[in-house]
Amino acid sequence: MASSLNGLNDSVSHAATRLPRKSRTSPVKQPQRSYLFPLLLLLTIVLALACAHRENIPDRSTIAIGFFGDLTGPTFNFGISAKNGVLLAADEINQAGGINGHQIDIVIEDDKGSPEEAAIAAGKLIDRYQVVAIVAAGASGNSLAAAPKAQSAHVPLIAPSSTNPAVTQAGDYIFRACFIDAFQGEVMAKFASNSLKAKTAAIMVDYNSPYSRGLSDFFEVSFAKLSGRMVIKQSYQQGDADFRGQLSAIKAADPDVIYIPGYYGDVAIIAKQARQLGLTAPLLGADGWDAPELWELGGDALNGSYISNHYSAKDPAETIQKFVHAYQQHYGNLTPDAHAALAYDALKFLAEAIQKTGTTEGLKLREALAQTKNFAGVTGVISMDRDRNAVKPAVILKLEDGAYVYQETIQP
Amino acid sequence: MSRYLRFLIIAVVVLGLLFGLDYLFPGGAIHPELRKHLSDNAARLLPYIFRIAMLAGIAITLAVSLNLINGFTGQFSIGHAGFMAVGAYSSAYFSVNFGANLAARLGGGKPAWGLALVLATLIGAVCAGLAGLVVGVPSLRLKGDYLAIVTLGFGQIIVVFLNNIEAVGGARGYSGIPIVKSFFWIFLIAILTIVIVRNIVKSAFGRALISIREDELAAEAMGVNTTRYKVMAFVISSAMAGAGGVLLAHFDGYLNPKSFEFIKSFEILIMIILGGLGSIVGSVLGAVLLTVLPEALRGFAEYRMVIYSLLLIILMITRPQGLLGTTAAFKGWRGRKQKRPRSRTETEEITAEDSSAIDSVAKATLGERQRDSSLGQGEKSEH
Numbered sequence: 086m087a088s089s090l091n092g093l094n095d096s097v098s099h100a101a102t103r104l105p106r107k108s109r110t111s112p113v114k115q116p117q118r119s120y121l122f123p124l125l126l127l128l129t130i131v132l133a134l135a136c137a138h139r140e141n142i143p144d145r146s147t148i149a150i151g152f153f154g155d156l157t158g159p160t161f162n163f164g165i166s167a168k169n170g171v172l173l174a175a176d177e178i179n180q181a182g183g184i185n186g187h188q189i190d191i192v193i194e195d196d197k198g199s200p201e202e203a204a205i206a207a208g209k210l211i212d213r214y215q216v217v218a219i220v221a222a223g224a225s226g227n228s229l230a231a232a233p234k235a236q237s238a239h240v241p242l243i244a245p246s247s248t249n250p251a252v253t254q255a256g257d258y259i260f261r262a263c264f265i266d267a268f269q270g271e272v273m274a275k276f277a278s279n280s281l282k283a284k285t286a287a288i289m290v291d292y293n294s295p296y297s298r299g300l301s302d303f304f305e306v307s308f309a310k311l312s313g314r315m316v317i318k319q320s321y322q323q324g325d326a327d328f329r330g331q332l333s334a335i336k337a338a339d340p341d342v343i344y345i346p347g348y349y350g351d352v353a354i355i356a357k358q359a360r361q362l363g364l365t366a367p368l369l370g371a372d373g374w375d376a377p378e379l380w381e382l383g384g385d386a387l388n389g390s391y392i393s394n395h396y397s398a399k400d401p402a403e404t405i406q407k408f409v410h411a412y413q414q415h416y417g418n419l420t421p422d423a424h425a426a427l428a429y430d431a432l433k434f435l436a437e438a439i440q441k442t443g444t445t446e447g448l449k450l451r452e453a454l455a456q457t458k459n460f461a462g463v464t465g466v467i468s469m470d471r472d473r474n475a476v477k478p479a480v481i482l483k484l485e486d487g488a489y490v491y492q493e494t495i496q497p
Numbered sequence: 498m499s500r501y502l503r504f505l506i507i508a509v510v511v512l513g514l515l516f517g518l519d520y521l522f523p524g525g526a527i528h529p530e531l532r533k534h535l536s537d538n539a540a541r542l543l544p545y546i547f548r549i550a551m552l553a554g555i556a557i558t559l560a561v562s563l564n565l566i567n568g569f570t571g572q573f574s575i576g577h578a579g580f581m582a583v584g585a586y587s588s589a590y591f592s593v594n595f596g597a598n599l600a601a602r603l604g605g606g607k608p609a610w611g612l613a614l615v616l617a618t619l620i621g622a623v624c625a626g627l628a629g630l631v632v633g634v635p636s637l638r639l640k641g642d643y644l645a646i647v648t649l650g651f652g653q654i655i656v657v658f659l660n661n662i663e664a665v666g667g668a669r670g671y672s673g674i675p676i677v678k679s680f681f682w683i684f685l686i687a688i689l690t691i692v693i694v695r696n697i698v699k700s701a702f703g704r705a706l707i708s709i710r711e712d713e714l715a716a717e718a719m720g721v722n723t724t725r726y727k728v729m730a731f732v733i734s735s736a737m738a739g740a741g742g743v744l745l746a747h748f749d750g751y752l753n754p755k756s757f758e759f760i761k762s763f764e765i766l767i768m769i770i771l772g773g774l775g776s777i778v779g780s781v782l783g784a785v786l787l788t789v790l791p792e793a794l795r796g797f798a799e800y801r802m803v804i805y806s807l808l809l810i811i812l813m814i815t816r817p818q819g820l821l822g823t824t825a826a827f828k829g830w831r832g833r834k835q836k837r838p839r840s841r842t843e844t845e846e847i848t849a850e851d852s853s854a855i856d857s858v859a860k861a862t863l864g865e866r867q868r869d870s871s872l873g874q875g876e877k878s879e880h
Contacts, residue, residue: 195795200751295670299669
């Protein structure tokens with residue numbers, strides 16, 4: 086088949102060369118045909134090197150668990166934090182003797198923050214490395230892309246920080262270690278209404294992000310229930326540089342609070358431009374704000390803002406301080422953000438489920454995970470509800486001079 | 498008669514091979530009987546390789562179809578992902594709401610799903626083709642770079658639309674699409690695309706397209722209805738991109754508007770430029786290479802996209818016409834820019850080669866004229 090097809094195609098390209106064309110007399114120096122061979126050789130060598138680079142298939146005595154996340158891409162910080170969290174948890178488990186005597190082996194892949202790549206990464210982890218479970222991915226769209234593969238292969242997938250409700254509806258092998266958008270939007274609406282005594286609110290939503298839209302919708306509904314009034318809703322797109330148009334409109338509406346459920350890169354710039362325009366109303370955000378880069382980009386403009394989050398590194402509780410301390414020892418005084426904490430928790434309660442069932446067989450592991458009750462994690466006491474969503478509290482943090490100051494915990 | 502026989506034999510062999518592979522590797526997994534004869538390592542490697550191979554098959558469909566409009570007709574379209582998205586989403590909508598029902602009513606076996614997929618493919622291709630018609634008719638009446646602008650805009654508009662249509666999941670993505678991935682369908686459509694494009698290029702229609710690429714004005718002077726041919730090529734190309742989108746929709750069972758942003762169009766464009774514009778084998782090579790390369794480079798972790806980009810840059814510097822191409826990617830611009838230096842080179846060459854002859858002639862003439870005292874100043878300056 087191959088040879089006959091090649092024949093066909095060769096004749097096509099030859100036919101093309103026979104045609105009279107400008108390029109024959111073109112002054113562009115045509116490289117000699119001999120370039121082709123060394124080039125292909127170079128490519129082959131690079132490919133061979135790349136393939137030889139990592140072929141450490143986990144052996145039978147260890148338990149292979151997959152992780153993939155956006156280690157590169159627009160929100161690479163989330164992926165790196167999650168990776169650190171997972172590796173820290175794996176380290177602690179292995180130091181303590183592993184799961185029932187078996188060491189854990191974490192296989193890491195990058196999804197570039199794109200859903201297509203996430204599906205490929207999940208496929209590779211499941212087919213090539215035969216992982217027993219996957220802790221991934223960050224963004225909801227990426228988890229959704231990987232879900233069908235995990236579901237059909239009966240490999241449980243725990244999304245550490247995918248907050249969109251649709252994620253766990255993709256199948257009964259899909260879990261999450263965080264609360265869902267509905268809860269987070271509601272939490273912020275409650276806080277704005279009860280603690281900040283806000284009567285009117287404005288929303289700035291990233292229209293292409295399901296996360297941002299989900300949060301703003303649920304905030305709107307809850308805020309209205311608490312007899313608050315939505316005065317204006319503006320939208321932007323991730324990567325925009327100028328938000329002054331929307332912010333001027335918001336300023337004219339004069340709201341008590343401005344809810345911006347976006348990601349840190351855009352939010353920091355929005356905050357800066359809002360302060361430049363003289364907007365003084367407090368900015369409210371969500372876990373998408375939580376990254377060290379937020380302060381580098383936004384600076385003082387962020388002071389006085391509030392965000393809802395999964396946990397606070399400043400929380401004096403013992404489990405949290407132990408985790409923060411271990412993390413800082415591992416990664417050089419880096420304060421773990423929520424993504425690190427959630428990924429850490431996800432692996433920890435996965436390990437607990439494996440330990441309980443004593444097997445890594447997909448169906449039994451799935452059942453054990455579904456029965457997770459009162460697991461004491463860093464991000465709160467976790468129980469799985471019927472839809473495989475973690476039921477857990479949220480915290481409200483105030484942003485002050487480069488620090489997140491713990492305000493209150495809101496229970497589900 | 499023998500031609501038909503040859504065609505028949507090739508068709509039977511190709512279909513047989515695809516059927517065989519599909520039987521041994523249903524949906525990219527390994528047949529349980531075959532699994533018994535394989536080592537553990539091979540059993541781990543093969544499904545992964547087949548997954549990448551199937552993705553490469555989809556990429557081939559997309560690249561070869563784009564080559565028809567960019568490589569053979571010489572029009573610069575950069576919205577291929579938009580047509581792909583139209584095909585993917587329309588067929589996915591059909592499969593979710595009608596196709597799954599239909600397959601279940603027909604027994605739910607492989608042939609039933611095959612029929613559902615064929616219908617989905619037809620719907621996807623027709624919708625993408627119609628979109629191509631809508632975009633192509635106004636923009637292809639013009640000459641020059643307008644198509645690039647219009648297709649770029651179209652690609653963006655489609656993404657914005659998809660982000661806001663709740664019936665197909667909006668920005669959250671469309672999940673729950675029945676997964677009908679098989680080696681057979683993906684490569685059947687890839688091969689069909691190759692055969693269609695090859696036959697078009699070899700026909701009178703294809704000659705007309707190539708004449709448009711080489712010189713639109715001359716083609717028109719020779720009686721080629723350039724707008725009609727360009728639109729036809731564009732619609733066919735879009736429809737095939739739609740078919741590629743259909744395959745992608747049913748591959749992972751999940752679609753996200755993010756996958757169809759303009760970067761995807763550029764990815765396909767890079768495939769055909771790397772492989773060589775106007776070469777079908779080149780497009781296939783480019784599609785396979787650009788699908789395999791990011792996977793093979795996974796070992797380099799965070800640096801893989803840097804290495805990937807570097808490889809592309811090196812390739813384009815050493816072979817501007819692509820691996821198997823006969824035409825430089827941006828011939829039009831280069832040709833225009835280099836025209837002036839070229840004529841200078843020509844004169845220089847002549848001066849160098851024949852300088853002695855010209856010198857002697859000039860000296861002789863000058864000498865004669867100097868001797869001829871009756872010649873005036875004005876006539877001399879004319880030389």
